[in-house]
Amino acid sequence: ARAGKFGGGNISVVTKSGTNEFHGTAFIENVPWTGDAKDNRLNPGNEIEVSNDEESYGFTVGGPILKDKLFFFGAYEHWEEDVAFDYNLSNLEASGHDVTNAEVDQVVSILQNTYGLTDSIGGAPAPNEDEKILIKLDWNINSDHRADFTYSDQDTSELNGYTQYSDTVSLLSNQWTMAQTNRFYTGHLYSDWSADFQTEASLSYKEYKQASNTNSNWGEINIRTADGTVVAGQDENRQANELANEVWNFGLHATYLAGDVEYKFGVEIEDTWNYNLYGRDSAGTWTFDSI
Secondary structure, eight states, X not given: OOSOSOSSOOOOOOOOOOOSSOEEEEEEEEEEEEEEEEEOSSSXXXXXXXXXXXXXXXXXXXXXXXXXXXXXXXXXXXXXXXXXXXXXTTOTGGGTXXXXXXXHHHHHHHHHXXXXXXXXXXXXXXXXXXXXXXXXXEEEOSSSEEEEEEEEEEXXXXXXXXXXXXXXXXXXXXXXXXXXXXXXXXXXXXXXXXXXXXXXXXXXXXXXXXXXXXXXXXXXXXXXXXXXXXEESSOTTXXXXXXXXXXXXXXXXXXXXXXXXXXXXXXXXXXXXXXXXXXXXXXXXXXXXXX
């Protein structure tokens, strides 16, 4: 069954192609959202403050490389979203935080002078980002054969480990970025051998990586203060955390028309490689009851 390897529904997506005329599109969208959202189900009458700022932009372009013979199509899209941040790190007390700037300065000083570790209170988190690139080539080899090649790339990043709770200050060394990369390479060769016999050969490669990119290479350090905690070093769950996947696919399919009966047959080969590394506390985790 050619339409296999899925559960539930199946969606067929066809990527645009270039033509003998140059064409393109462009867009930009900014979504500032600030206001109150009303909860009419769980807590009727309750209003929740909402603040969100997103921006996305992109373009497409296509056209001929060799008229009637070779065409290209390309697309680019970028999206980013500001991360809500509730604290003034220069004046934690005024922001309602349980840890004081004096306590943070004391911890940073001890890390530097006693252990030789350079750190700081950091800053507001960078926006979450997503970037997509697509390139497609179409080649009319002759009247009976045509081929296409598609390359697509998606990179996503999301900052974590910044100060978001009133009882915990995360230093710069504790921050980490969840980075995800998807790359696809796909090629097809379509052939009409006769009015009754056609074939399609395909070859594809997919590469996926997910990594926790940390700001330091030392273990997690938790220092209790009078009313909270200061955290430095790599998060205990991110000290060795990486996921990767590579998939090769080859397919050869044919259609043969015999009178009023159409026969379809073919073969597909898939080779998959998976890598999953998770070593919690592999660089160490320490907790101090006081500064």
